[in-house]
Amino acid sequence: MKTKEFKIRSDYSEVTPVTKLIRSFCLEENVKVSDCNETEICLMEALNNVIKHAYKGDSSKSISIDVKINDKELIIRITDTGYPRKNFGKPKLEYDPNDIENLPEGGMGLYIIDQLMDEIFYESQNGINTFHMKKIVAKPASV
């Protein structure tokens, strides 16, 4: 099991650089490129959600990201101390393509994460919010 920890300020400008670092870490650990790409997308969405919903755009807070990779799984834990999210249920994205007045402009991030990850889980305890994402990854057999 390889583990790496990252910490960023809750600023949108810090999201892309850290997702690139984590993608590099996944590639170094021989995770398949397509899995690395999908993980990068989910990380971006999850971190943006923390800044927007938990910290309400306050860029002075911090977000911790723990990444664990073994032969079968990639596990990411994102921790913040902002407002806990409510109604964190199974995300749905339903819209009528003929009704463009009512297209969703938000709520797509969690839906993307749910589609690309194999398991997601959110909890909030004692002022600490944690979002877990797990992806079954394909790695070449060790020689």
Place this chain on the structure above:
Amino acid sequence: MADFNVNVRGVGSVSVIDVKGYLDAHTAPQLENAFNQLIDGSKYKVVVNFNDLSYISSAGLGVFMAYVETMRENKGDIKFSNMQDGVYNIFDLLGFPMLYEFYKNENEAIEKFKESISK
């Protein structure tokens, strides 16, 4: 800092928006500004050329959702061209092909606008 560039150019009655780099929550306001300027200039026929876009997040997708209604209400549209597979996969995941027209290259998208004018 994430690299993103947006450039708007006119091709006849059609406006082409070239997007480059990473389009995410941090950079999406630049694209919103481009759309606002087009609307201020009463330009509603838009092709977005994704040739140099490496990544799009849901915040970027939300921009297109926000502006398509205004464009169509004014006899225009937002059409997409030159999209890399990785970027298209995100659009596809969210059902965008039901809502928007995707073209392999910019000229095809521009021609489509011309066809709709001549009808």
